[in-house]
Amino acid sequence: MCGIHRLSRIFQPITAVPKNTNLTHKDFMSKSQRLMLELGIIHQAIPGCFHFLPLGVKALEKVINIVDEEMKSIGGQKVIFPTLVKTELWEKSGRINALGPELISLKDRHDHNYILGPTHEETASYLLSTLAPMSYKKFPLLLYQITSKFRDEMKPRFGLIRGREFLMKDMYSFDLNEKEAMKTYNTVIQSYNRIFERIGVHFVKVNGSSGAMGGNLSHEYHYPAEIGDDKIFICHQCDHKTNTELIKEDACPKCGESKNITRSTAIEVAHSFFFGDKYAKPLNANYLDKNTKPHALQMGSYGIGVSRILGAALECLSLEQELRWPDSIAPYNVAIIPPKKGSKEAKLTEQLGENLYRSLESHLPDLKYNILLDDRDSLTIGRRLLDCRRTGIRYIVVLNKMSCENPPIFELNDIVENKQLYLGKNEIITYIKDNGNVLHLARSMV
Numbered sequence: 005m006c007g008i009h010r011l012s013r014i015f016q017p018i019t020a021v022p023k024n025t026n027l028t029h030k031d032f033m034s035k036s037q038r039l040m041l042e043l044g045i046i047h048q049a050i051p052g053c054f055h056f057l058p059l060g061v062k063a064l065e066k067v068i069n070i071v072d073e074e075m076k077s078i079g080g081q082k083v084i085f086p087t088l089v090k091t092e093l094w095e096k097s098g099r100i101n102a103l104g105p106e107l108i109s110l111k112d113r114h115d116h117n118y119i120l121g122p123t124h125e126e127t128a129s130y131l132l133s134t135l136a137p138m139s140y141k142k143f144p145l146l147l148y149q150i151t152s153k154f155r156d157e158m159k160p161r162f163g164l165i166r167g168r169e170f171l172m173k174d175m176y177s178f179d180l181n182e183k184e185a186m187k188t189y190n191t192v193i194q195s196y197n198r199i200f201e202r203i204g205v206h207f208v209k210v211n212g213s214s215g216a217m218g219g220n221l222s223h224e225y226h227y228p229a230e231i232g233d234d235k236i237f238i239c240h241q242c243d244h245k246t247n248t249e250l251i252k253e254d255a256c257p258k259c260g261e262s263k264n265i266t267r268s269t270a271i272e273v274a275h276s277f278f279f280g281d282k283y284a285k286p287l288n289a290n291y292l293d294k295n296t297k298p299h300a301l302q303m304g305s306y307g308i309g310v311s312r313i314l315g316a317a318l319e320c321l322s323l324e325q326e327l328r329w330p331d332s333i334a335p336y337n338v339a340i341i342p343p344k345k346g347s348k349e350a351k352l353t354e355q356l357g358e359n360l361y362r363s364l365e366s367h368l369p370d371l372k373y374n375i376l377l378d379d380r381d382s383l384t385i386g387r388r389l390l391d392c393r394r395t396g397i398r399y400i401v402v403l404n405k406m407s408c409e410n411p412p413i414f415e416l417n418d419i420v421e422n423k424q425l426y427l428g429k430n431e432i433i434t435y436i437k438d439n440g441n442v443l444h445l446a447r448s449m450v
């Protein structure tokens with residue numbers, strides 16, 4: 005789509021999710037999922053797998069852009085590993101049993117066994133092992149990809165939050181020794197902090213449990229939310245934050261505090277691990293030292309649930325009947341609603357909506373591709389305003405009687421601040437510039 009983004013041309017099927025089906029049961033359906041389905045952001049294909057419709061893709065691309073920028077800023081190099089992974093690799097690492105029932109396995113026509121990768125520690129180590137061992141000079145090496153991952157969830161639920169196919173960013177770091185590996189680990193953790201700060205939803209970083217992944221050191225990033233599967237513990241006395249799986253008593257394991265603490269359910273959106281040579285050793289991922297002697301590499305792995313972030317952010321911010329996005333990843337930040345076709349105002353404001361569109365784009369370049377003209381002018385202004393509100397477009401500019409004056413006045417609705425203001429064009433530009441996070445948002449593709 006080039007030029008003006010017109011709502012009438014956008015594939016956003018707005019539907020009501022039928023009530024009283026298994027799908028709407030509160031154990032399976034969350035607020036964010038219901039709203040995303042109703043408002044044409046995603047559509048269910050099969051349980052736990054979703055079509056991303058254009059508005060969903062636009063938001064997803066913004067998350068990807070933020071992640072790409074931060075990964076590249078620390079020297080991450082983007083790769084794409086195949087989705088099909090030889091089962092044999094998972095036998096070598098010993099993980100086949102730990103994750104067994106959650107793996108989607110298949111056989112090809114030659115009777116070879118594969119799984120659809122849920123994560124790629126084995127693949128990354130195997131890649132290095134099949135090349136001639138690299139010189140110590142080539143490290144640290146940080147490889148990452150953003151691809152679909154698979155998990156045969158017993159009960160897929162909450163839409164993008166616990167699906168069977170999901171988009172994940174996974175990075176693998178390789179270092180020469182533990183000291184260097186710790187340096188790399190901390191650099192990646194810093195970049196994760198920046199990613200979650202840029203997205204702008206309140207997050208908590210805690211000490212993680214390694215679970216089936218194994219390993220020596222781990223951190224988790226969470227969005228606190230009622231429907232979350234994880235439980236986190238925060239001690240306000242000493243600032244110790246951890247997954248409650250690591251705590252067996254009621255008091256803080258660090259300082260003993262038992263009152264000034266918070267326990268909360270949360271949605272895990274990212275996880276980092278340091279493994280040492282747990283994968284590199286069985287899979288023979290080595291480097292050559294100065295004397296060309298081979299040694300096992302030290303490995304870290306770092307995941308971000310890219311599609312899960314979308315669901316989890318909406319779960320945290322949305323109202324019961326209206327989506328709310330962080331400015332940084334909203335599919336659109338501004339909607340312009342011209343008068344209804346055939347009205348007096350429509351004749352007097354012809355072209356005014358499009359002129360305002362172009363003017364906002366040229367004064368606020370970060371809004372490029374992020375403004376929507378709601379040209380469904382056979383509908384009343386009220387109906388269109390409601391649709392845009394429910395979709396969660398933060399700034400909704402309505403053209404009405406006052407817009408026929410010279411200079412024209414517009415009605416600006418800021419749905420996050422819950423404000424309705426009457427402003428001229430330049431005041432709208434200033435308002436958006438001063439109030440939104442818009443100028444910091446990652447640019448989306450056309």
Ligand SMILES: [Zn+2]
Binds near residue numbers: 241244258259260261
């Ligand atoms: Zn404490």
